[in-house]
Amino acid sequence: AAHNLERACELDPRNLPYLIAFAELYECLHDYEQWAKATDRIPALHPDRKPPRIWRAFIEVDQRADTGPLRVAIEKILAEDPASAKNPFLVSFRFNLALCDRDLDAAGSLAPALSQKEALSFPLEISPDFWVGVVARLKRDENSARAAFVRARTEQEKEVRGHPNAAGLLSCLGLIDAYLGKKEEAISEGQRAMELLATARSSMLVEQRVKTYFAIICAWTGERELALQRLEILAKPPSGLSYGDLRLSPLWDPLRDDPRFEKIVDSLAPK
Numbered sequence: 001a002a003h004n005l006e007r008a009c010e011l012d013p014r015n016l017p018y019l020i021a022f023a024e025l026y027e028c029l030h031d032y033e034q035w036a037k038a039t040d041r042i043p044a045l046h047p048d049r050k051p052p053r054i055w056r057a058f059i060e061v062d063q064r065a066d067t068g069p070l071r072v073a074i075e076k077i078l079a080e081d082p083a084s085a086k087n088p089f090l091v092s093f094r095f096n097l098a099l100c101d102r103d104l105d106a107a108g109s110l111a112p113a114l115s116q117k118e119a120l121s122f123p124l125e126i127s128p129d130f131w132v133g134v135v136a137r138l139k140r141d142e143n144s145a146r147a148a149f150v151r152a153r154t155e156q157e158k159e160v161r162g163h164p165n166a167a168g169l170l171s172c173l174g175l176i177d178a179y180l181g182k183k184e185e186a187i188s189e190g191q192r193a194m195e196l197l198a199t200a201r202s203s204m205l206v207e208q209r210v211k212t213y214f215a216i217i218c219a220w221t222g223e224r225e226l227a228l229q230r231l232e233i234l235a236k237p238p239s240g241l242s243y244g245d246l247r248l249s250p251l252w253d254p255l256r257d258d259p260r261f262e263k264i265v266d267s268l269a270p271k
Contacts (some may be wrong), residue, residue: 005021006022007171008022009022014045014046016046028205028208039052054073054090055072057185058093058226059068059210062243062244063244064243064244070097071097074093074097075092076167078090091115092107092115094110095107095111095131099248100249104139108139111134112132114131125172132152133147134250135151136207145179152176153176166212167197167206171194173189173212174186175220176186177217178216183261185219186217186220187217190218197210213229215231216251216252219251219254224254227254228255241268
């Protein structure tokens with residue numbers, strides 16, 4: 001893949017989708033040096049594009065759990081173009097930044113504005129109400145959290161009915177059920193989603209995410225041993241896990257008091 005994408009970029013060096021795909025390949029592999037080099041090629045050829053500046057700053061979040069460069073990049077873009085505050089792409093990164101920093105007021109104001117297809121932490125489609133519920137739970141507002149998760153479930157269930165063999169959609173439904181305390185349903189949906197991966201032609205990203213979501217489902221339904229077993233496997237590259245994700249995301253909070261979890265996190269830390 002690296003060879004073919006490099007050749008494609010040589011043949012058509014200003015082709016933005018090729019350059020993005022080339023960078024995303026190294027993102028999936030957690031080859032941060034090559035990811036940075038590939039990403040740096042984009043603004044050099046497309047200096048007017050704002051997303052590459054965000055992608056470049058996000059590498060530090062993924063690799064080092066350092067949100068500083070991302071915050072600086074976002075603030076600079078907003079200062080240059082205040083209207084971009086409503087851009088779905090930027091909203092997703094601002095929300096993710098707020099969530100990583102546990103800035104719950106900012107996260108709460110941004111969550112309802114999330115676009116279903118733009119949410120950074122969940123490239124698979126999930127209702128923005130899920131994130132409204134996550135923030136409410138972090139604020140210990142359980143009534144609001146449950147109401148948001150119920151709304152999210154209604155929406156997600158409708159999507160699953162329309163696409164019963166979509167592993168990603170089913171996996172997200174399992175995640176919502178885990179947050180609602182529906183243990184049996186959540187585990188079943190998560191397992192079924194992984195079974196669908198074996199029979200469907202899924203992208204690497206979908207496969208990584210479905211397996212990661214199952215680990216989160218296990219964590220939130222009290223199946224700690226199973227969650228840690230899955231994480232030990234997922235920590236081996238290529239995978240959807242990163243040091244920044246495990247260190248910062250509140251979705252892993254149920255495991256934070258376990259030394260085995262910390263050992264897995266430390267294994268992904270930058271050397």
